[in-house]
Amino acid sequence: MIDTLDKPVTLGNALPATKNEKKLKRMLIICSKGKLEDVYAALVLANGALMEGLEAKMFFTFFGLEAITKKKADHLHTATVGNPAFMPGMPTMVAGLPGFEAFASYMMMKEMDKLDIPHVTEFLQMIEAGGGEIFACKLAADMFHLKKEDFLPEVKDIITVGDMYALADGEGTQIIFI
Amino acid sequence: MLNPIYMETVVKQLPVNAEGYLLDATLWTPEWANEVARSYGITLTDKHFDVLNWLRKKQAEGVALTIRKVGASGIVDIKQFYELFPGGPLKVSSKIAGIPKPVSCI
Known part of the structure; x- marks a missing residue:
């Protein structure tokens, strides 16, 4: 407060919070799922953190790795079976018909295009451009036989769980697991 | 929220909202x-x-501003935008541009 005493009281509201006042500094978003909606949740959270002036780190593991592989990133699907919130009343048998999931995912992408939501690869580029860092899980990458060259160029490194925790080191970090 | 408070500047006092955005x-x-x-x-x-x-031009045209749109403006790319306005580029630049706080999530 001392540094504001020499200024008019009303000015305080117009000024940004000083760094000391801001407790939240860094977000670590762990994405372990490869469904369209889960990946987008992770991307929106990471990008949103950057937009608020926070640091953002992303750690993709298990099926989440699909979101950062060159082949699959822009071809993620939403689950039509085992997802009660998806078209309630739709019989599971119908939702499981061949091509249904691809069609539903296509429709979902179309709706997102209308809202000007970028595709996964562009979203990752935006996050990198904003200073965010994107990592892949070593154990999962080994399991799925994925190498550095299989991942998008925005992926900074393939790291262990210990390295991932090091990313979250420091005061004011929050971890979100998806 | 909308009670105008006055920003003390050496240039001119202008009414801003509680968060400092120009009214x-x-x-x-x-x-x-x-x-x-x-x-x-x-x-x-x-x-x-x-x-x-x-930003002022687009806002006047009624465009919902996003970082992605600024990146596609041809004036700056997203990386440069973050560098020019550190600490939350769209919010900070909107405040400086005298336009309302952006409501975009992307």
């Missing part, structure tokens, strides 16, 4: 922008003003 975009002056930018530790250059003018 009337038409009152905006470059001098005022300089003053607000200084409170963020930013010294405005011509490049900054190119972005600010673009």
Whole structure:
């Protein structure tokens, strides 16, 4: 407060919070799922953190790795079976018909295009451009036989769980697991 | 929230909302922008003003502003935008540009 005493009281509201006042500094978003909606949740959270002036780190593991592989990133699907919130009343048998999931995912992408939501690869580029860092899980990458060259160029490194925790080191970090 | 409070600047006092966003975009002056930018530790250059003018123009046209749209503006790319306005580029630049706080999530 001392540094504001020499200024008019009303000015305080117009000024940004000083760094000391801001407790939240860094977000670590762990994405372990490869469904369209889960990946987008992770991307929106990471990008949103950057937009608020926070640091953002992303750690993709298990099926989440699909979101950062060159082949699959822009071809993620939403689950039509085992997802009660998806078209309630739709019989599971119908939702499981061949091509249904691809069609539903296509429709979902179309709706997102209308809202000007970028595709996964562009979203990752935006996050990198904003200073965010994107990592892949070593154990999962080994399991799925994925190498550095299989991942998008925005992926900074393939790291262990210990390295991932090091990313979250420091005061004011929050971890979100998806 | 909307009770106008007055921002103390050496240039001119302009009504802003509780978060410091200018209540009337038409009152905006470059001098005022300089003053607000200084409170963020930013010294405005011509490049900054190119972005600010673009934001003001688009906002006047009723476009919902997003970082992605700024990146596609042809004036700056997203990386440069973050560099020009550190600490939350769209919010900070909107405040300096004298336009309302952006409501976009992307």
